[in-house]
Amino acid sequence: MTFIIGAACIDVMDRSCLQECPVDSIYEGARKLYIHPVECVDCGACEPVCPVEAIASDRDEDEDFAPFVADAVEFFQSVLPGRVNPIGSPGGARSTGPVGVDSRYVRELPPAGSFT
């Protein structure tokens, strides 16, 4: 079980969540942030601080968040543009710094203002 970041983060990236994570398991893409599905210790500290309610537990089985469960896995396990290896599980976002690129799913989503 893990927490996930959904569509509301896209093109907002408030970053308040970063200060709360005790294990530094929130990684920064270009349009949104991604919680590491293995490194997250499921503490829940990040969820209430997001001003746009972009964070949820996968236990909630909220259909709005459903695509982002697999997307978080894909973000860390695939080879993203401009990289030669998957991010994998480096043990914390400080070791990578801002990744600066998104999963394929997020790259292909329209700008946040055009969501219907």
Ligand code: F3S
């Ligand atoms: Fe995004 Fe909310 Fe964090 S907008 S960066 S999930 S505080």
Ligand code: F3S
């Ligand atoms: Fe980190 Fe806890 Fe959220 S481990 S990603 S603050 S659920």
